[in-house]
Amino acid sequence: MSFDLAARLAARRAENLYRQRPLLESPQGPQVVVDGQPLLAFCNNDYLGLANHPQVIEAWRAGAERWGVGGGASHLVIGHSGPHHALEEALADLTGRPRALLFTTGYMANLGAVTALVGQGDTVLEDRLNHASLLDAGLLSGARFNRYLHNDAVSLGKRLEKATGNTLVVTDGVFSMDGDLADLPALAREAKAKGAWLMVDDAHGFGPLGANGGGIVEHFGLNQEDVPVLVGTLGKAFGTAGAFVAGSEELIESLIQFARPYIYTTSQPPALACATLRSLQLLRTEHWRREHLQTLIRQFRQGAEQIGLELMDSFTPIQPIMIGDAGRAVRLSQMLRERGLMVTAIRPPTVPAGSARLRVTLTAAHSEAQVQLLLEGLADCFAQLSSEPSHA
Numbered sequence: 411m412s413f414d415l416a417a418r419l420a421a422r423r424a425e426n427l428y429r430q431r432p433l434l435e436s437p438q439g440p441q442v443v444v445d446g447q448p449l450l451a452f453c454n455n456d457y458l459g460l461a462n463h464p465q466v467i468e469a470w471r472a473g474a475e476r477w478g479v480g481g482g483a484s485h486l487v488i489g490h491s492g493p494h495h496a497l498e499e500a501l502a503d504l505t506g507r508p509r510a511l512l513f514t515t516g517y518m519a520n521l522g523a524v525t526a527l528v529g530q531g532d533t534v535l536e537d538r539l540n541h542a543s544l545l546d547a548g549l550l551s552g553a554r555f556n557r558y559l560h561n562d563a564v565s566l567g568k569r570l571e572k573a574t575g576n577t578l579v580v581t582d583g584v585f586s587m588d589g590d591l592a593d594l595p596a597l598a599r600e601a602k603a604k605g606a607w608l609m610v611d612d613a614h615g616f617g618p619l620g621a622n623g624g625g626i627v628e629h630f631g632l633n634q635e636d637v638p639v640l641v642g643t644l645g646k647a648f649g650t651a652g653a654f655v656a657g658s659e660e661l662i663e664s665l666i667q668f669a670r671p672y673i674y675t676t677s678q679p680p681a682l683a684c685a686t687l688r689s690l691q692l693l694r695t696e697h698w699r700r701e702h703l704q705t706l707i708r709q710f711r712q713g714a715e716q717i718g719l720e721l722m723d724s725f726t727p728i729q730p731i732m733i734g735d736a737g738r739a740v741r742l743s744q745m746l747r748e749r750g751l752m753v754t755a756i757r758p759p760t761v762p763a764g765s766a767r768l769r770v771t772l773t774a775a776h777s778e779a780q781v782q783l784l785l786e787g788l789a790d791c792f793a794q795l796s797s798e799p800s801h802a
């Protein structure tokens with residue numbers, strides 16, 4: 411008996427599914443240095459261009475001088491400091507909910523919320539394209555776990571008929587690999603009609619969506635009765651790190667009591683919360699970032715359609731180009747990189763088999779000239795690929 415890791419790795423390579431980590435040798439932004447090569451990148455989730463913002467960096471520096479570096483303990487012991495508390499209040503204000511609870515990562519916020527709310531004898535229903543952290547949370551909870559068809563309220567309704575115990579319906583707000591929006595008004599109606607709770611993970615909606623960056627819930631004008639459990643992450647448009655769950659007093663107090671990934675971990679560095687407080691202010695007030703992003707999204711979609719690329723149903727900064735075959739997606743990504751452009755190929759199991767894609771993301775830090783360069787590179791690479799003999 412032994413672990414045959416070499417065989418597993420070889421099989422993954424043979425399927426064109428082998429993963430490698432590009433080494434970033436610069437701050438995040440449109441112009442990066444990766445593995446020693448300067449590149450124009452369209453693959454980070456820093457949608458508003460705040461990850462390397464001088465004011466956010468300054469808030470971090472000042473925060474470290476005042477509060478030190480380490481969180482030092484878990485929130486329930488002595489790790490819950492002033493900046494964490496102030497950030498929770500600011501996030502509650504952003505979301506229009508009574509309370510918000512800060513988590514160390516989005517993955518942990520999702521594990522914590524789902525496992526604290528449902529367990530054996532309960533039901534958790536998830537969109538089949540939900541983020542891995544939500545699917546893992548559902549499985550870990552011990553509740554009856556079922557997936558409904560992507561963004562399909564009718565499919566959800568059928569499963570709700572058979573649900574037992576406390577029932578939690580869980581969906582991404584903006585689907586992270588597709589860029590489309592959950593049909594929240596319809597999902598909320600179904601859930602409410604059956605006495606279920608709707609939980610939305612809006613990792614990619616906070617910042618770009620909503621008049622003040624309040625995400626998909628602000629976009630659709632929904633309230634806490636429609637969406638009792640609202641999750642956001644801070645590593646995307648906020649440009650920092652961490653996550654939060656927003657909701658009622660009772661929800662947040664329950665998470666403090668029962669969410670193990672909240673209780674049994676060290677709080678994030680307080681200076682990080684200082685940085686996020688600053689980026690939150692920029693996210694809410696600098697509307698030009700959202701407006702510029704929308705201009706770039708329109709420009710990209712128009713240009714890509716002229717080239718004949720297969721886009722997805724998205725008006726968010728996530729603009730995937732559907733390819734299908736994983737090998738072809740990797741080849742295109744390599745060809746773009748040879749031209750100085752970085753766009754990630756996304757392959758199974760991150761996306762369903764046969765739906766490999768190039769995941770283009772646009773940010774407020776990009777210029778129209780840079781999007782034009784991307785479009786020209788895509789046109790050339792697609793033309794070159796279709797003239798090459800096909801790949802296995």
Ligand SMILES: *Cc1c(COP(=O)(O)O)cnc(C)c1O
Nearest residue numbers: 515516517541543586613643645
């Ligand atoms: C990125 C992401 C997460 C995980 O958040 P982290 O803070 O990076 O752990 C959770 N849900 C969705 C939809 C995401 O895109």
